[in-house]
Amino acid sequence: MGRAPCCDKANVKKGPWSPEEDAKLRSYMEKYGTRSNWIALPQKIGLKRCGKSCRLRWLNYLRPNIKHGGFSEEEDNIICNLYMSIGSRWSIIAAQLPGRTDNDIKNYWNTKLKKKLLGSFSNFYNNPALWPKIHPLQDCPETSNARGFELDNSLDNLIDSETVVESDGNGHRGMVQPVSNFKAKLVDEFLDDKACGYAPQGDRLAQLDGSNNEVNGSKESMIWWSNEFAAKPAPSNCWGTSTSVVQFNEMFQNFEFGYNV
């Protein structure tokens, strides 16, 4: 037997909130705060809404001191840095940006930042001079492990008639001429925390959750993040051993350079 639905779906209003509904919810929340039971709340204030919907409306829109839009460069950097280190943990990222909601950041990332970053990646990938001396995809010592194999296969699948692959004769892939699908796939792989192996570690999340480390968008923070990762052993699903972390950091710094170009 499954869990009982949180509300009577048939008698629940959906879609955009009216000013009247907002006013009811706001006045209740200002009076009683967030200690209330969200599921029971709509009935108390005479709203034909699901409790979850009320909660979301309050947290993402009606709550005081919420900022909408107008993300600063500094905020962009924080979001990018955190996304690259912990992935799509929007609530944790939002906790570092006072006044921002996870939903807002998620939307901003999906609609703008991702494209901006992708553009920067194009710049980075079309300019081999920016590449690290040891390409992390070129000489993966862990082609024997599952991840390496997967990546290798994934690259093989991506390489089509449009690409030019130079081999050193030892089975090592050299320069892969960037093409659109390759870049897109690469960025997907690279930014995906599972793929690049930068799944968050417990202490890292604890630090972020507790907001013990103020993160800013400065170069120092980027270095701080890089050092943090370099100091830790690579996760087992990483591109490689700790060596790869170093490679990643080098690549990350090059990327940072590319990003700023």
Next chain:
DNA sequence: AAGAAGCACAACCGCTGTAAC
């Protein structure tokens, strides 16, 4: 001017974690 396509954002859905019993 009108329809199509793209974009931004609000809201919903389904799942997981966890507290209470």
Next chain:
DNA sequence: AGTTACAGCGGTTGTGCTTCT
């Protein structure tokens, strides 16, 4: 220990606005 129900999270969808053709 198992069950239930709520809170919270992240992915996805829907909708309205803007830009393009």
